[in-house]
Every structure is written in C-alpha cells, then in structure tokens.
Amino acid sequence: MRYLNKFLIFVMINISVLPAQAGWLDLNMPKGVTDISNEVFGLHMLILWICVVIGVIVFGAMFWSILMHRKSKGVTPATWHESTKLEFIWTIVPFIILIGMAVPATKTLIKMYDHSDSEIHIKITGYQWLWQYEYLNTGISYYSKLSTPYSEIYNKKSKNVNYLQQVDNELVVPINKKIRFLLTSNDVLHAWWVPDLALKRDAMPGYINEMSTIINKPGIYRGSCAELCGRHHGFMPIVIKAVTEDEYEKWLTARKVKTSGVAKIK
Amino acid sequence: MSESGSYYIPHGSNWPIIASIGVCTTMVGGSILLNGSDIGKYILFIGLAIVIYMIVGWFSTVVSESERGIYDSQVDSSFRWGMVWFIFSEVMFFAVFFGALFYVRSYSLPWLGGEGTGLATNTFLWPNYEAVWPQTANGPGEIGGKFEHMSAWGLPALNTAILLTSGLTLTWAHHALKEMKRGQLIAGLFLTVALGSVFMIFQAIEYGHAFTELNLNLGSGIYGSTFFMLTGFHGFHVTIGTIMLCVILGRSIRGHFNPKNHFAFEAVAWYWHFVDVVWLGLFIFVYWI
Amino acid sequence: MSSVVKDTHHDDHPSGIMRWIRTTNHKDIGTLYLWFAMIMFFIGGFMALIIRSELFQPGLQFVDPQFFNSMTTMHALVMLFGVVMPAFTGLANWLIPMMVGGPDMALPRMNNWSFWILPFAFSMLLSTLWMDGGAPAGGWTLYPPLSLQTGDAFPFLIFSIHFMGLSSIMGAINVIATILNMRAPGMTLMKMPLFVWTWLITAFLLIAVMPVLAGGVTMLLTDKFFGTSFFNAAGGGDPVMFQHIFWFFGHPEVYILILPSFGVVSSIIPTFARKPLFGYSSMVYATASIAFLSFIVWAHHMFTVGIPLAGELFFMFATMLIAVPTGVKVFNWVTTMWKGAMTFETPMLFAIAFIVMFTIGGFSGLMLAITPADFQYHDTYFVVAHFHYVLVPGSIFAIMAACYYWLPKWTGNMYPETLGKIHFWLSTFFVNLTFFPMHFVGLAGMPRRIPDYSLQFADYNMIASIGAFGFGIAQILFLYIVIKTIKGGKKATDQVWDGADGLEWTLPSPPPYHSFNTPPVVK
Numbered sequence A: 001m002r003y004l005n006k007f008l009i010f011v012m013i014n015i016s017v018l019p020a021q022a023g024w025l026d027l028n029m030p031k032g033v034t035d036i037s038n039e040v041f042g043l044h045m046l047i048l049w050i051c052v053v054i055g056v057i058v059f060g061a062m063f064w065s066i067l068m069h070r071k072s073k074g075v076t077p078a079t080w081h082e083s084t085k086l087e088f089i090w091t092i093v094p095f096i097i098l099i100g101m102a103v104p105a106t107k108t109l110i111k112m113y114d115h116s117d118s119e120i121h122i123k124i125t126g127y128q129w130l131w132q133y134e135y136l137n138t139g140i141s142y143y144s145k146l147s148t149p150y151s152e153i154y155n156k157k158s159k160n161v162n163y164l165q166q167v168d169n170e171l172v173v174p175i176n177k178k179i180r181f182l183l184t185s186n187d188v189l190h191a192w193w194v195p196d197l198a199l200k201r202d203a204m205p206g207y208i209n210e211m212s213t214i215i216n217k218p219g220i221y222r223g224s225c226a227e228l229c230g231r232h233h234g235f236m237p238i239v240i241k242a243v244t245e246d247e248y249e250k251w252l253t254a255r256k257v258k259t260s261g262v263a264k265i266k
Numbered sequence B: 001m002s003e004s005g006s007y008y009i010p011h012g013s014n015w016p017i018i019a020s021i022g023v024c025t026t027m028v029g030g031s032i033l034l035n036g037s038d039i040g041k042y043i044l045f046i047g048l049a050i051v052i053y054m055i056v057g058w059f060s061t062v063v064s065e066s067e068r069g070i071y072d073s074q075v076d077s078s079f080r081w082g083m084v085w086f087i088f089s090e091v092m093f094f095a096v097f098f099g100a101l102f103y104v105r106s107y108s109l110p111w112l113g114g115e116g117t118g119l120a121t122n123t124f125l126w127p128n129y130e131a132v133w134p135q136t137a138n139g140p141g142e143i144g145g146k147f148e149h150m151s152a153w154g155l156p157a158l159n160t161a162i163l164l165t166s167g168l169t170l171t172w173a174h175h176a177l178k179e180m181k182r183g184q185l186i187a188g189l190f191l192t193v194a195l196g197s198v199f200m201i202f203q204a205i206e207y208g209h210a211f212t213e214l215n216l217n218l219g220s221g222i223y224g225s226t227f228f229m230l231t232g233f234h235g236f237h238v239t240i241g242t243i244m245l246c247v248i249l250g251r252s253i254r255g256h257f258n259p260k261n262h263f264a265f266e267a268v269a270w271y272w273h274f275v276d277v278v279w280l281g282l283f284i285f286v287y288w289i
Numbered sequence C: 001m002s003s004v005v006k007d008t009h010h011d012d013h014p015s016g017i018m019r020w021i022r023t024t025n026h027k028d029i030g031t032l033y034l035w036f037a038m039i040m041f042f043i044g045g046f047m048a049l050i051i052r053s054e055l056f057q058p059g060l061q062f063v064d065p066q067f068f069n070s071m072t073t074m075h076a077l078v079m080l081f082g083v084v085m086p087a088f089t090g091l092a093n094w095l096i097p098m099m100v101g102g103p104d105m106a107l108p109r110m111n112n113w114s115f116w117i118l119p120f121a122f123s124m125l126l127s128t129l130w131m132d133g134g135a136p137a138g139g140w141t142l143y144p145p146l147s148l149q150t151g152d153a154f155p156f157l158i159f160s161i162h163f164m165g166l167s168s169i170m171g172a173i174n175v176i177a178t179i180l181n182m183r184a185p186g187m188t189l190m191k192m193p194l195f196v197w198t199w200l201i202t203a204f205l206l207i208a209v210m211p212v213l214a215g216g217v218t219m220l221l222t223d224k225f226f227g228t229s230f231f232n233a234a235g236g237g238d239p240v241m242f243q244h245i246f247w248f249f250g251h252p253e254v255y256i257l258i259l260p261s262f263g264v265v266s267s268i269i270p271t272f273a274r275k276p277l278f279g280y281s282s283m284v285y286a287t288a289s290i291a292f293l294s295f296i297v298w299a300h301h302m303f304t305v306g307i308p309l310a311g312e313l314f315f316m317f318a319t320m321l322i323a324v325p326t327g328v329k330v331f332n333w334v335t336t337m338w339k340g341a342m343t344f345e346t347p348m349l350f351a352i353a354f355i356v357m358f359t360i361g362g363f364s365g366l367m368l369a370i371t372p373a374d375f376q377y378h379d380t381y382f383v384v385a386h387f388h389y390v391l392v393p394g395s396i397f398a399i400m401a402a403c404y405y406w407l408p409k410w411t412g413n414m415y416p417e418t419l420g421k422i423h424f425w426l427s428t429f430f431v432n433l434t435f436f437p438m439h440f441v442g443l444a445g446m447p448r449r450i451p452d453y454s455l456q457f458a459d460y461n462m463i464a465s466i467g468a469f470g471f472g473i474a475q476i477l478f479l480y481i482v483i484k485t486i487k488g489g490k491k492a493t494d495q496v497w498d499g500a501d502g503l504e505w506t507l508p509s510p511p512p513y514h515s516f517n518t519p520p521v522v523k
C-alpha cells in the first residue's frame, strides 16, 4: 500500500508538472497563424469533444453494467437479444452526428482549395535532403537545409533549443498577402509541412501540387518534411520567416542584388 | 481416412513442403539473378525443376485419388468453390493492370499535359508536352524513344476471333462429354488446344513486329508498360490454360471423365473462359479504344 | 454416402518434425500458425523495441538512420503479415471446422501449403537484414520512387510479398470453401457463430485485395528491373498511382486485421455475460457493410497527395460512414453486457479492454477522416497512435482473448487464472503508457518514421519507450502461461465456461483428431 501511495504521488506530480515543463499547448494541435489554421484547429477540437462525449456515454453505460450487472451481485441474466427500435436509433443518431461534422469540414476544405488571387508564387522543390525555394518572376532561388551541427546530433555537444528545427536559409515571406506554393520534387516523395500554417502537401517528382496561404502574424514558423524520403528524412526541417510587407520588399531587393551578382560572376 | 466419416481427408503429404522449397528456390534464384549475379540462373532453374516436379506429382496424386473414386460429391464441391475463388483472385489481379491503364489515361497523362490542375505541372516541368493517347503515351520524357502503337485490326482482331472460337469448341467438347460422345469430346478439346496454340503463335509474331518494326517494348513509357504487362500476363495465362487443356485432353483420351464426374474438365473450362473474357477486355481497351 | 474405398490408415500420427511438415489436420495446422505468429510477434516486437530505444532520447544513440527506417519497415511487415494475419488464420483453422460441425478444412493439403509458405517467405524477408544496402527501408507502404532505391533486398522483398499473398489467398479460399461446404446439416448461414461470419467476409476481402497488392509490387519490380514507367512521370506514369493501388489493398487489409477480432469478441462477451449476443443479424449486416465500405475509402490515406476537391470530399464522407456500422457493433456489445450476469475471467477482461481501446482508436480514426484536419495529422505520431490503438489493444488483444478463451478447449487444461489476470493488467497499463502519449507528440507536430526529434517531444517519447519495454516484458509472461497450460493444469470440462454456447463446446477437451466425423445435429 505504501508503495502504491508513493507511486500515485509520483504520477500526480508528473501529471501536474510535465505539461508545465513542456507547456500545455505543446500537447495539442497548434492554433496557427492563418484563418484556415484556426478553422482547422476548431474542427479538430469539435470532433475531439464529440468523440469524448460519445465515449463517456458508451463507456459509462458499459462500466455501469460492469458494476451493477455482475454475477457476484446475484443478478439473473436477462434473455432479450433484439430490439429493432434501439438498433434503428443507434444507426441514425451517429449518422446525424456525422453530418454535423461533415458540414464544417467541407466548408473549410473548399476554402483550402481556393488558390485564386495569389500575389506571390513560390516554387518549392524537395531534394534528398534539402529544399529549394524559387520566387517565381524574381530570379531568386536558393537552397535551405538543416544547420544543426553533427556534434549535437551525435550527442557530443548539448542540444540547442531549436535542435533539428533550424536551417541555413529560411524561407522569407510577407504577412497579409496570399502566397501560392508550387510543390515538386527532384527525386523521391517529400512533403512540405508547416503546422502553424496548416499546410501539408506532397512533393512528387514530375508533378506539381499547389497550396496557398495568408499569414496573419509575423514570426518564425517551423515545420518539417512529412513523407519518408530516405536516410535523412528526419533531418529535413523547414523554417519560414514571416515579415511585414516593407521588410519583405527590402529583403527582396537585397536578395535580387545578391543573385544578380552571382549571375555576373558566372 | 477414418471409416466413420465420408469426407475424404488426405493423410500427410510431402507435396506442400516440396512446393514451398521449389517456389522459394525459384524466387531466391530470380532475385540473385536480378541483382546481377549469374549463379542466380542456376538456382532459378533448380527451383523451376522442383516446381515442375511438384506440380506433376501433386496433380498425379489428386488425379489418381479421383480415379480411385475416393472423392464424393462434397469433396467435388469443395474443389469447385476453390476454383471459383481462385479465378476471382485472378480477376482482381488483372483488374490492377486494367486499373493502371485507366488511371494513367484519365488522370496522369492529362495532368502532365496541363489539363485542369495540371497547368503548373505542364508549364514548369514539361513545357510543350501534349498528352495524346497513344501517340505521346511514352510520357513527356519520351522514354524509350519514338514508337508506333499497336493497331487493333489485323492479327489482334483475328486473335479475338480465334480465342472466341476456342471458347465455342470447348463448350462443344463439354456438351459432348455430358452426352458421352467421346469422339466429339476429343475433337473439341483438340481444336481448342490448337486454337490456343495458334493464338500464342500469332501473339509471338505480334511481339516480334512490335520489337523490330514499331520500336515498342516494355520500356516505351507507360504505353509500352501497360501494353506488355497486360498482354504479357494474358499470354502467360493462355499458356498455362493450354497446358491444362492438354492434360485434360490426355485424360479424356484415357477415358477419365464421365458425365457426372468431371470437375477437372470444368475447372479448366472455367479458367479458359476467364482467359477469354480478359482478352476481350484487352482487345477493347488496349488495342481498340 | 456410397461405400467407396477410403484410405484406411489415416489416423496414424507420424511423430517428430515430419508430423508437422506433412500434416493435413486442421488442428495441427492451426497450432503451427499460432506458434508461427507467436514467434514473429517476438521478432517484430524486438524491432519495435529497437525503434523505441532509439527514440528514448533526442539525438542518435544506437542505430544508423537507414537502419532505423529498416526497422520501421520490417516491424510493420512482420507484425501485419507475420503476426496478426497468421494468428487469425490459425484461429480459423482450429475453430471454423469445429464451429460449423465439419470434420476438417475443405482442402486439407492446400491448407498445409498455405502454412508452410510462411516460414519460407519470412526467411526470405528477414534475410534481407544482412544484405548489401540493408533491409527495405521505404516504409511498409513501399512508396516509389523511394522503395526503388532499395539495394539487393529489393527483389527478395517483392517476391516474399508475392509468396505471402499466395499463402493468404489459399488460406482464404480454404476458409470460404469450408464455410460454404462443410457445415453440418441444419447449420444455416444465419445460425453460424459470428466468428465464422466475420471470417467469411474477411476471406472475401483477402481474395479481393491480395492480388491487387501482388499486381502493385509486380509493377514496382518491373519499374526497377525491366524499364517500365508505371510510377515514373517522365514515362507518363505516376508515383501516386502506386499509392492508389497500395491503399486499394491497404485499407481493406486493415479490416482484414480487425474483422476476425470482432468475431472473437462477439463470442466471448455473450459467454461471460451469460446472455445471448444482442442483435445477431445486425452484427452480420454491419460486418458486411464495413467490408463493402472498405473498398471505397482508400484515398483517406492520401489526402495530402493532391487529389481534386471532389475526390477528397467523396473519400472523406465514405470514410466517416464506416463509423455507423462499427458503432452498431460497439453498441451491440455493450447492450449484450447490459443486464447480463457477468464474471470477469481473463478472456472477458481482454474483450472488454478491446471494446474500450478499439473504440478510442476508432475515434482517432474518425478524426483522421476529416480531411482538413488530416492535413495536420497525416504522417505524424497521431496516426501512429491511431493505428496502434486499433492494432495492439485491438487485434492483438482479441487474439490473446481468443487464446485464453479457447486454450482450455485446445489443450484440455485450464490456464492459471491469476497469472492471466496479471498479464492482462500489465498489458493494459503498458499499452496505454506506450501509445497514449503518441497522440500528444503527434498533435504537437512530431512526424512519424524519424529516428531523431526536436526537444519539445522528449518527455512523451521517453514515457512511450518505457511503456514499450513494459509491454514487451508482459508478453514474456504470456508465453510462459501458454507453455504452462499446454504442459498441464487443472483439467477443463467439455463446456469449459458455464455460459459458453456453440458446437465446439460439445466436443471433448481436447477435441478428437477429426472434429466431427458424424455431423452433429443443429437445431
């Protein structure tokens, strides 16, 4: 009993402390920084709660029955085994609940598929194991790959906060503008995923996939490759820097000069 | 078999384990060969030899049990269910390749060609590619180089007629079997085998024509891939079917079947009709449209 | 029947290894299948432990990333094709002839071959671990072009899958032939136990989709070695096409892995509730609906590949619909317990745990079905949590429940009840400790199939790894219990459980070599 108590105290402390360490938000889907990602979060929570409620009802009934209808209580078992009415109810009610989920989901999905009126077009190409970003119509193009040193990966040095989530060249984009991403790959399948934007799409060799977003808040958003692509699949992060429109213009000019400089040397 | 029951349960058999060893050896040999090592070939042949030995042995056992009258009608019906579901699995196997054909024709190629959502794909990755079936169906990379596609009218059409006729002759043989007309049974089966063989010969000529004159082979992009996979697997099935027909022919000559009890004949007939139907699909979707 | 000459010396039991190699007896073959599954479970579990060891902490500690991917791939292939499917086929072999009142399986020689393929196929598959370029590392889904980068292992992988497919198809044909043809007079279809029904439908699914997988991997093979362009855009092919083919197989496959569990649970719950199964016929129809729907939902695994909007919507709706028939099953089980007179022996405990945790897995499945949300969940540990909930406390728990439930029948001995209960509680505790935290790390953004992760995922991965080792150790207890029961124990009665109903309980424990030589009378 003493050990059980100790164990329970241990569990309690951990339940209360662990989330604090990790931050509660890390335990759930991020809300993100776009209208769509907020909607997705809403959908996620809606369905989660519906499931929780159904779960409580179903398991509640079951555990009630486990407690009350046990042989040791001296009950005699009932003999009925059919009721068309009941079965009809529990076919139709879940069906209605499902419709309730499907409607908002459909609405959000339709919005996600609308890429019209995009102002900035960026082509993203996956390689084993890095990303290439091309800003269409600007001549800007560069590669972006993991910058965490091997010494940290192989535990020779202590790991920094952004361990495995840092790159040499971030993708820089403006806020409040519709950005369209064109995704493809040079070798195997990859998937470009940034949770805060609720964007995830496969990059396939020979085909181009599209997605679009409008970011509401400046900041640095981190994501990763989300399709097994070989040995270093786990080491293919994505970092986006969302900046104000002014800053973006400045960055663009600076980059253009740099790129054309390179072109001249060639 | 215990005396009280009536359903025949064979006692222990060596054939399954021999089959496993044979097939496994074949596969290992094939793998080694594909990985570029020549000894694979010998392992492959040893494996095949074991497989053939096994097939002959296993079937002989079954045939002799059948001839000894051990099988009752319930066993017969188990065999029937077995064959029906086996053929269903074959249907699904061919369905994959037909599915692949439909998929590339209605989704992949139009996408590469820039239809609908494929616009970006076409503009950025494959500019100037126009998807026309079958002319540019070796893809935007023109894999395998310029090729000409197969035309339906000519040998393929003739082959269709041949295979359909063989279905008829087989049915004729079946009727003869039911009516105890041995002469017609043997003639019908013989004709079926002959037609099947002619079909195979024509198909070989077609392949030769494709390789040498049309520059069409497995490597000719998706057109070549689907064409040869479908016709190749079909041809393989015709070969198997013809061999099985020969066995049935041999057994008929020995007087093995009677109007009531001829499951083996029927199984082969079902199989042959199935191969027939697949060909019809091929003719329509691969050669014609 | 007529007085034809039958082979007379059937009841000779050859001894030693040859008995097992040559056997055509459904019980022997069932035993072989079950032991094979048990061995594979430890092999596949060992691989999972390698995965969990590497993921215990951030950073690379034990294995190379490539080898890690091999472990993920092989773990899944072994668990699915080497554990759950053979275990269910083993149960089918043991039980279906007894349940329908037949003497044996319909096609006994083929039955033997179905089993004896497996050791060969898995030797081929496992031998790739020692090959140049390593074992397959492209995930069990084998997506090209990545899977085409496999080294020498590649053809071995493909052929072993063909081989396993052959085994499953023949096994399924046998089950169907047995059910359709070997029933005792009076055993109409709608009188069959649900285990038999669910297996009938499972067998149909197997025959329908295993050839599809075979065709798909054949295309991989020709793409790699014979210059075809099925999955190569330059040649007009499409890597996504493989995914369609794979999931056309893959989704029905996951129901192949769960439907027989439904059958097992539907046998156990009424026994220990001492009350007939509620809604027998709707259970049958629900199973059939699930099977039907399973053919039209496959693209829910591919929501992020860029399917047109209409397609995404169709597959989302179809997938959500599966919750309805599955719900019917869950509600019927709960209602069966309602007003029963329950006792909680080990099989019942596992069955109840199955219902709870399978439902939790089903709920997360439903969440995954919501396309916009799946964009966030896809390829994260949330998916890993989902399918382990339906597979481990789902399929595996059902198999264990079945073992406890029928072991007394098979061996004639009762298993040690206290040990069984301990095994149950340990398993249940640790399985949740392992897989529940995976929901959190998944939502927080941890992708699956990675050997190393960023720091915010560290705590929960550590917990999951501890859980995995705990669960593994608990399974050693299971092995011990099974062996102990086979060796001896309290003698079991024919009926074994006082609420048990069905033909298998009318036979002695252990049953005679040929189950029903004279067909029983079914009222």
Ligand code: HEA
Residues within 6 Å of the ligand: A051, A054, A058, A094, A095, A097, A098, C141, C254, C255, C257, C258, C300, C301, C319, C320, C322, C323, C324, C326, C327, C328, C330, C358, C359, C360, C361, C362, C363, C364, C365, C366, C368, C369, C370, C374, C377, C378, C379, C383, C386, C387, C390, C391, C394, C395
């Ligand atoms: C036994 C195996 C099994 C089973 C039974 C299921 C059952 C279900 N699965 Fe799962 N699934 C897998 C095994 C399984 N799955 C595997 C292995 C993968 C990953 C493959 C890979 O990528 O490697 C996967 C992946 C997977 C995905 C893809 C995720 C992704 O990669 O992005 C999706 C998406 O829709 C999904 C959905 C579902 C649904 C809707 C069900 C439904 O059948 C669940 C239905 C059950 C319930 C809903 C609970 C009970 C119902 C009620 C109590 C009624 C009332 C409820 C409501 C009205 C909500 N599954």
Ligand code: HEA
Residues within 6 Å of the ligand: C041, C042, C044, C045, C046, C048, C049, C051, C052, C072, C073, C075, C076, C077, C079, C080, C083, C084, C138, C139, C140, C141, C384, C388, C391, C392, C395, C396, C434, C448, C449, C450, C451, C468, C471, C472, C473, C475, C476
């Ligand atoms: C029925 C199927 C099944 C079963 C039973 C399991 C069981 C387990 N799985 Fe599995 N798993 C899959 C099917 C299954 N899994 C699939 C389909 C995938 C996807 C693969 C892919 O992405 O391609 C997957 C992937 C997968 C991953 C993700 C890997 C990745 O994405 O990189 C993880 C990680 O934790 C994991 C863990 C586990 C654990 C801890 C168990 C445990 O339940 C296992 C418990 C059993 C044991 C531990 C055995 C006990 C053995 C011993 C105690 C022996 C010890 C011996 C010595 C030490 C000598 N599995």
Ligand code: CUA
Residues within 6 Å of the ligand: A126, A127, A129, A189, A190, A191, A225, A226, A227, A228, A229, A230, A232, A233, A234, A236
């Ligand atoms: Cu790139 Cu995974």
Ligand SMILES: [Cu+2]
Residues within 6 Å of the ligand: C250, C251, C254, C297, C298, C300, C301
């Ligand atoms: Cu699925």
